[in-house]
Amino acid sequence: MKLFSKILMGAAVFGMMASGEASAAQKIVMDGSTTVGPIAKSFAAYFTKTTGTEVTVSESGSGNGAKSIINGTCDIANMSRAMKDKEVAAAKAKGVNPVEHVVALDGIAVVVNPSNRVQNLTLAQIRDIYSGKVTNWNQVGGPSAAIVKIQRESNSGTQDTFKHLVMGKAYPISKRAETQASNGAVKSRVASTPAAIGFVGLGFVDGSVKAVKVNGVTPSVETVKDGSYPISRPLFMYTNGEPTGVVKQFIDLNQTSAGMRMISELGFVNK
Amino acid sequence: MSGEVQKESSRSQAFVVSESRRKMQKVARTAGETVLLLIASFVAIVVLFIFYFVAVDAVPYFQLRGFTEFFTSTSWYPAGEPGEFGALAIIYGTGMVTLGSALLAVPMGIAAAVCLSDILPFSVRQYAKPVIEMLAAIPSVAFGFFALVILAPLLQTSGGPMLMWVWWILAAPFLLLSVIVGSDLLTTKIEDPLRRKRYATMLQALFGLLALLVLYVVGSRLNAMEILTGTNALNVSIILSFMALPTIVSVAEDSLQSVGRELREGSYALGATRAETLVKTVIPAASSGILAAVILGIMRSLGETMVVWMASGNSSHIPEPWYNYLEAVRTLTATIAGDMGEADQVTGSARYHVLFAMGLLLLVISFISNLVSERIVVRQRKILSGQ
Numbered sequence: 050m051k052l053f054s055k056i057l058m059g060a061a062v063f064g065m066m067a068s069g070e071a072s073a074a075q076k077i078v079m080d081g082s083t084t085v086g087p088i089a090k091s092f093a094a095y096f097t098k099t100t101g102t103e104v105t106v107s108e109s110g111s112g113n114g115a116k117s118i119i120n121g122t123c124d125i126a127n128m129s130r131a132m133k134d135k136e137v138a139a140a141k142a143k144g145v146n147p148v149e150h151v152v153a154l155d156g157i158a159v160v161v162n163p164s165n166r167v168q169n170l171t172l173a174q175i176r177d178i179y180s181g182k183v184t185n186w187n188q189v190g191g192p193s194a195a196i197v198k199i200q201r202e203s204n205s206g207t208q209d210t211f212k213h214l215v216m217g218k219a220y221p222i223s224k225r226a227e228t229q230a231s232n233g234a235v236k237s238r239v240a241s242t243p244a245a246i247g248f249v250g251l252g253f254v255d256g257s258v259k260a261v262k263v264n265g266v267t268p269s270v271e272t273v274k275d276g277s278y279p280i281s282r283p284l285f286m287y288t289n290g291e292p293t294g295v296v297k298q299f300i301d302l303n304q305t306s307a308g309m310r311m312i313s314e315l316g317f318v319n320k
Numbered sequence: 321m322s323g324e325v326q327k328e329s330s331r332s333q334a335f336v337v338s339e340s341r342r343k344m345q346k347v348a349r350t351a352g353e354t355v356l357l358l359i360a361s362f363v364a365i366v367v368l369f370i371f372y373f374v375a376v377d378a379v380p381y382f383q384l385r386g387f388t389e390f391f392t393s394t395s396w397y398p399a400g401e402p403g404e405f406g407a408l409a410i411i412y413g414t415g416m417v418t419l420g421s422a423l424l425a426v427p428m429g430i431a432a433a434v435c436l437s438d439i440l441p442f443s444v445r446q447y448a449k450p451v452i453e454m455l456a457a458i459p460s461v462a463f464g465f466f467a468l469v470i471l472a473p474l475l476q477t478s479g480g481p482m483l484m485w486v487w488w489i490l491a492a493p494f495l496l497l498s499v500i501v502g503s504d505l506l507t508t509k510i511e512d513p514l515r516r517k518r519y520a521t522m523l524q525a526l527f528g529l530l531a532l533l534v535l536y537v538v539g540s541r542l543n544a545m546e547i548l549t550g551t552n553a554l555n556v557s558i559i560l561s562f563m564a565l566p567t568i569v570s571v572a573e574d575s576l577q578s579v580g581r582e583l584r585e586g587s588y589a590l591g592a593t594r595a596e597t598l599v600k601t602v603i604p605a606a607s608s609g610i611l612a613a614v615i616l617g618i619m620r621s622l623g624e625t626m627v628v629w630m631a632s633g634n635s636s637h638i639p640e641p642w643y644n645y646l647e648a649v650r651t652l653t654a655t656i657a658g659d660m661g662e663a664d665q666v667t668g669s670a671r672y673h674v675l676f677a678m679g680l681l682l683l684v685i686s687f688i689s690n691l692v693s694e695r696i697v698v699r700q701r702k703i704l705s706g707q
Binding site: 204228 | 394396397398399400401408453467468470475477548549550551629630633634635636637647648650658659660
């Protein structure tokens, strides 16, 4: 692995030298949340293609993103939560002025098979189902059938959001929960399994599955936008001071039609 | 005419090797041999390097967390805070699907190989073998897609009846045979042939009814069984057995072919039937090759990643009861594929190194089984050659 990283570094140095010679193009360095990562990456690919500015995206978690912008090692910090007061204070102490930009909204729909008569679940019921306390649909007003729980793999941003907003730290997801590798795979398993429950990004819900109401609120773009749907959160990009130049251009991508399309293709909701 | 003569003379000159020319040839030969040696050793070195680099990244995990948790706990929460890295259920899942696929693929594969090599006429075999080998050319992601989108829902909607039919098809001939053989065996001591026949018929009727009852009771229980989730160990075992089949059939058939005509004809000459020749002569003579085929096939299922990642359900718990193939399981390969994220490379945490520990475990398992199979093959060869 060390040898490999050395080779990579060598290649990167050569690449930097080459690009430095060609033009003194500005570079954008991004670090932070794995949830925001996919947005940042597709923005980066699009941005590099259209403007020629190089963008590097690291995904080391929201906390590390905050650290990076405080230490000045990145231009934009991607975060799936707002900066804590402690982090803001640390930034101020170092002369960094973090400015918050909401890049998109993240809403997660809890889906069941269309044949399931359950219409509404409370947040606590969903948590009990996934933690293994509730194991049969008849305990939450459904038919008598053992619940098949489907989750995402541990690196998924959707999984991260779900764990954060539904489970909390005290309730680990049951060992018996099955794992699928993508929103599409979860959807197809729920669509073909009568007793299944799963969760997908709001943008992935279609007629093949039924999104249940959570605490009586129907998941939709509107309820995510006004914040009444409980399993939703804004996604942030933080900059040091008001952004200028290419960084501003990059941040403003989410207002362009191409940026909006990328956000909804990834299953997120536009601001 | 003169041209021909000249050609002749130049050709003969080629055999007269001058001193300098001989030196040149020697240099060329040494160079050629060196290049070949380098390429051959490169292949060996690649294997060593893979071992080395996987081990280098696996060792920090054991330094960080020790051995106990990895091998004895079933709590797999790598992303938790703090993370838990109990891999016992995952190791168990790997063993379960590998065993399941071997149970399906080995009898099928050997039967198919015997059929191809000794029963089908040559003209049919010519076409049948490439078709079976084509199974190996199907990409594993296509198998995985089939397992996830077609087989899993099918198991959920009609898994019970399917299992019942498989039970009837497999168990009915077996039970019929054992009823006949059993009642014959029990009546051999009766001397009077008429009485013996009468008793045998009675026993056959009795055992036959019993067998039918067993068939029916088990069959209807299977029929009523509801498979909750189609992405389970059974699904993966079935698909993996199909993936292992071409390897087993192809290698086993080759070794059956290599047994040769002399042994077969010798056996016929001693008055053996075709079945006796097959069971008592050909298969034992080819047994080392068949064993190698089986081990290669099992290695194929052990190392397969995409299919298990898509179709095993990936839930890291030991099924209840332990032999329940209808529950979702998780395997080592799928865990490595699924949990390998960019995020963890940066931090270099236990969560990152534990995946290498799993890779090392897989490497060691396959290394040991290769070694064992090598030993068995060598010993078998010695026995057969009468040493």
